[in-house]
Amino acid sequence: MMLHRLTELASGHRFLEGLRWHESALWASDFFAGTVLTFAPDGVATTVAEVPGAPSGLGFLPDGTPLVVSQADATVQRIGPDGSLSIYADFSPLAGGPGNDLLVAPDGHAYVGNFGFAVGTEEPKPTALAHIDPLGAVHRVDGEVLFPNGMALAADGRxxxxxxxxxxxxxxxRATDGTLSNQQVWAQLPETFMPDGIALDTDGGVWFGNALTTGDDAGFFRVVEGGELTDKVPVTGAQAVACAFGGDDLATLYMSCNATTLEEFVQGQSKGAIATASVGRTGLPR
Incomplete structure (x- = not known):
């Protein structure tokens, strides 16, 4: 397995998630601070919006309008130029727990997950993805999923x-009308691996944060279809959570690393940082 070294870009945050590269800036949600942030190349953060319901997944409509998942009420919110929020879609009838990650496709169809249960007080249970069409209508995706997290569109359209x-x-x-079907296993990972946020490279690999561990398997990994692990960016003393390719040439892997435990997470305690790595791959535009 090829190993890569990370470099810390920014620290002093709480729990960073939902990384996206958009218009020459890295975007991220800070769960526990309740803020949506952008990061400059030197790591300086700017608050774009405050989300009382705790922000999670991020995405951008075809016209560039930012969207953010509000966890507590399981809604997707538009972010206005002044940072104001307005409801884009309410997927709470389909959510068994807090809202989670978000993917907005280039054609305006969006997909959003939810925890499916209350972390720390309930046992994990299946839930469903929500498909939000370009008019803002919410549809249930057929099939059950267990703690759905990061999403991305592959080069073949899946x-x-x-x-x-x-x-x-x-x-x-994925059909032309945005509906999803033929749920299938793309890569089965070892049981010590808990994939969180994902990013795709142009060679067909998926990079993912191996969350919920700070042990030997802590880090960001690359996997190819079928399950072979090819690369690792080790992380020490923190959980590897979300990642995104960025930079003008999409050749830098940005990663969110959060120092917390499950018990601390439930209590809203975490120390979050952004790191970067050159991994010899180019990201697939999202």
Whole structure:
């Protein structure tokens, strides 16, 4: 397995998630601070919006409008130029727990997951993805998923999804009307691997944060279809959570690393940082 070294870019945050590269800036949500941030090349953060319901997944409509998941009420919110929020879609009827990650496709169809249960007080249980069409209508995606997390569109048009508690990357066929079907296992990972946020490279690999551990398997990994692990960016003293390729040439892997435990997470305690690595790959535009 090829190893890569990370470099810390920014620290002093709490729990960073939902990394996206958009218009020459890295975007991230800070769960516990309740803020959506952008990061300059030197790591300086700017607050774009405050989300009382705790921000999670981020995405951008075809016209560039930012969207953010509000965890507590399981809604997707538009972010206005002044940082104001307005409801874009309410997927709470389909959510068994707090809202989670978000993917907005270039055609305006969006997909959003939810925890499916209350972390720390309930046992994990299956839930469903929500498909939000370009008019803002919410549809249930057929099939159950267990703790759906990061999502991305592959070069062949399939939607890839990290199912954290099933230790796998799942794929769906995606129709021209945005509907998902033919749920399939794209890569089954070892049981010590809990994939969180994902990013795709142009060679067909999926990079993912191996969350919920600070042990020997802590880090960001690259996996190819079928399950072979090819690369690792080790992380020490923190959980590897979300990642995104960025920079003008999409050749830098940005990563969020959060120092917390499950018990501390439930209490809203975490120390978050952004790191970068050159991994010899170029990101697939999202």
């Amino acid at each position: 939607l890839l999804l990290a199912e954290t508690f099933l230790h796998r990357i799942t794929a769906y066929d």
